[in-house]
Amino acid sequence: MSYRNAFAALGDPTRRKVFERLAHGPRSVGEIAKDFPVSRPAVSQHLKVLKDAGLVTDQAHGTRRVYRVDPSGLGQMRAWLDQFWEAALLAFQAEVERDESETEPGGD
Amino acid sequence: MSYRNAFAALGDPTRRKVFERLAHGPRSVGEIAKDFPVSRPAVSQHLKVLKDAGLVTDQAHGTRRVYRVDPSGLGQMRAWLDQFWEAALLAFQAEVERDESETEPGGD
DNA sequence: ACTTACAGTAAGTATTAGCTTACAGTCTCC
DNA sequence: GGAGACTGTAAGCTAATACTTACTGTAAGT
Numbered sequence: 001m002s003y004r005n006a007f008a009a010l011g012d013p014t015r016r017k018v019f020e021r022l023a024h025g026p027r028s029v030g031e032i033a034k035d036f037p038v039s040r041p042a043v044s045q046h047l048k049v050l051k052d053a054g055l056v057t058d059q060a061h062g063t064r065r066v067y068r069v070d071p072s073g074l075g076q077m078r079a080w081l082d083q084f085w086e087a088a089l090l091a092f093q094a095e096v097e098r099d100e101s102e103t104e105p106g107g108d
Numbered sequence: 109m110s111y112r113n114a115f116a117a118l119g120d121p122t123r124r125k126v127f128e129r130l131a132h133g134p135r136s137v138g139e140i141a142k143d144f145p146v147s148r149p150a151v152s153q154h155l156k157v158l159k160d161a162g163l164v165t166d167q168a169h170g171t172r173r174v175y176r177v178d179p180s181g182l183g184q185m186r187a188w189l190d191q192f193w194e195a196a197l198l199a200f201q202a203e204v205e206r207d208e209s210e211t212e213p214g215g216d
Numbered sequence: 217a218c219t220t221a222c223a224g225t226a227a228g229t230a231t232t233a234g235c236t237t238a239c240a241g242t243c244t245c246c
Numbered sequence: 247g248g249a250g251a252c253t254g255t256a257a258g259c260t261a262a263t264a265c266t267t268a269c270t271g272t273a274a275g276t
Contacts, residue, residue, distance in 0.1 A: 008119035012234080016115065023195040026203065029253060042235055044254060063243045063252040068203070069196040074189060081186050087131040088177040095134065095176070120264075137223060150265055152224060171222040171273045 003076040005053035014038060015046045019069070022056055026068035111184040113161035122146060123154045127177070130164055134176035 010016045018032060029047065033040035047067055050056045054073035059066050118124045126140060137155065141148040155175055158164045162181035167174050 004121065004124075007115055007124065011116035011119035013112065014234085016112075020192065023192045023199060025199045030251090038234085039236065040253080041237085041255085045234075048254085060243095065253060069192075069199065071193070071196050071200065074193050074196060078186075078189050078193065081182060081189060084128065084131045084177075085179070085182050085186065088179050088182060091131060091133045091177065092179065122264080138221090146264085147266065148223075149225085149267085153264080156224085168273095173223060 003080045006055055006073055006077050009049050009053035018046050022069050026066050028064045028066050111188045114163055114181055114185050117157050117161035126154050130177050134174050136172045136174050
């Protein structure tokens with residue numbers, strides 16, 4: 001639904017690796033499961049979490065279900081990060097300036 | 109130690125709010141705890157996780173311990189996101205081109 | 217030195233979450 | 247329409263985790 005679930009979704013190592021695999025191209029559930037040490041249902045559950053977080057989309061091809069990365073989910077995370085990246089830099093800058101005005105009250 | 113822990117750290121709602129609060133300026137543990145519905149030790153534990161993830165740093169001022177955002181942690185997350193943002197766009201583009209070559213094999 | 221304030225740690229608990237196996241459902245091919 | 251392939255869901259178990267209270271430790275003020 002938003003970046004909130006996205007962070008939690010990518011917090012799990014296995015789930016993040018599944019996502020990274022999908023970032024290189026769409027794949028079916030079975031194909032992904034073959035490359036991981038967990039069972040196929042586990043992969044299916046991970047994909048559900050990623051889907052709910054807006055990070056992937058699925059499309060049915062016969063009985064196969066192909067998953068691919070949803071760029072919009074990544075975009076929301078980037079927006080959040082940029083927002084607090086700016087805030088952090090501003091806070092850091094303001095802090096430095098405050099320190100300078102304290103150590104050099106009159107400019108010397 | 110890297111972006112890996114950072115995603116998990118920001119996955120928890122309370123911990124993410126603590127981080128967001130710090131992004132607006134450095135604060136002590138007690139000051140943060142006053143603004144949250146959880147106990148002070150809980151905030152302290154959250155700050156430890158954020159610190160281990162490289163998202164915040166701490167500095168002692170007397171008995172008070174002031175926490176502030178560590179931009180390098182955010183930077184690593186941004187790098188990871190940008191990397192897979194590019195990969196996702198490339199995969200998406202390659203997919204579109206493949207679709208076009210299938211629907212229009214001879215170029216019309 | 218004693219008291220007070222501030223913060224980290226330990227121990228314990230309850231909820232969450234990731235994993236498994238078993239089952240149900242859908243599409244294709246014969 | 248029956249068999250096989252592919253996937254989602256349910257139920258259950260175990261491990262992780264977020265929270266609490268109690269305590270330990272350190273620095274400042276009197």
